[in-house]
Amino acid sequence: MLNIYLFRHPESDVSEVPHPVPRAASGDAGGLAVTTRQEATRIGRFLSMVTSNAIELYCGPEQAAMEYARLIASPLESRVRHDVRLRRRREQLADSWMHRVRVRDWFDAIVMPRRDEDITIVVVAHRDTVNHVMACFLGAVERSLTDHVFEHGSGNFHLIRSVPAKEAGTIWKIECVDSPI
Incomplete structure (x- = not known):
């Protein structure tokens, strides 16, 4: 059974709080805050306890996503x-459409071929x-989800599982939405 965990990486730590945030000594000025780094490490420990499958971890090219991952x-x-x-999607309307195309391409190339694997x-x-x-x-159309159901913070996760169906192919079972670790 394929398990998929979706985590939102944090926004810029500087913009989320009205006072300076202690930074980790990561050698880069834009590093994640100490509490954010601890949160990511806690997520890794959580995943190591809840899954015995092989784990593949994917992220976008943004510095915050790469460091968090x-x-x-x-x-x-x-x-x-x-x-x-x-x-990350840019604010331009054309990029919003292209963002959906890119994500769908990732989904079709990475998730769909593996839906029957134990990973x-x-x-x-x-x-x-x-x-x-x-x-x-x-x-669904992404815009219908954004403002109502999936406004989660970093550290929370969504869990989706594939369930083999005899006649219908694969059924996607949403186990958790916006769940804290």
């Missing part, structure tokens, strides 16, 4: 696969990208 991957002994199709796929992405991935499972 690396911290999650550390206790899993899993490598992070950077995929440009999971990059866990972890996605670390921006909120809009997570919403687009959820829309792929639901066959």
